[in-house]
Amino acid sequence: MNWIKKFMIGRYGPDQLSTALLVLYIIFSGIFHSTLLNILSMVLLIIIFYRMFSKDIGKRYEENNKFLKYWHPIKNKARKKMNRMKSRKDYRYYECLNCKQKLRVPRGKGKITVTCPKCKITMIKKT
Numbered sequence: 001m002n003w004i005k006k007f008m009i010g011r012y013g014p015d016q017l018s019t020a021l022l023v024l025y026i027i028f029s030g031i032f033h034s035t036l037l038n039i040l041s042m043v044l045l046i047i048i049f050y051r052m053f054s055k056d057i058g059k060r061y062e063e064n065n066k067f068l069k070y071w072h073p074i075k076n077k078a079r080k081k082m083n084r085m086k087s088r089k090d091y092r093y094y095e096c097l098n099c100k101q102k103l104r105v106p107r108g109k110g111k112i113t114v115t116c117p118k119c120k121i122t123m124i125k126k127t
């Protein structure tokens, strides 16, 4: 294992972009069977290795940051959706009629008055 450590000195190594490309590679090469996707997956693999063994650390770091700028909003949106799905049986979600603020109310309380915390408008909702 020592030669790997020595070899990787001064090289960029794996990052989030490489991981994302690896996932794409696995999808392209493992799930679909077409020549075009196989070629594409080979290109992805070459890019992954090129980036990992690259000595231009600044440039690779910049590429990863560009990727993260797009990736973080997607990840956060997906996480929000997942949390909402998980708590669906305990809470109901409404949108404020005035300002479109998302409102969460506990389920099973009958008819309740919901007050929007942002614009203070009140609505009567069934829970």
Ligand SMILES: [Zn+2]
Pocket (backbone or CB within 6 Å): 096, 097, 098, 099, 100, 101, 116, 117, 118, 119, 120, 121
């Ligand atoms: Zn509101």
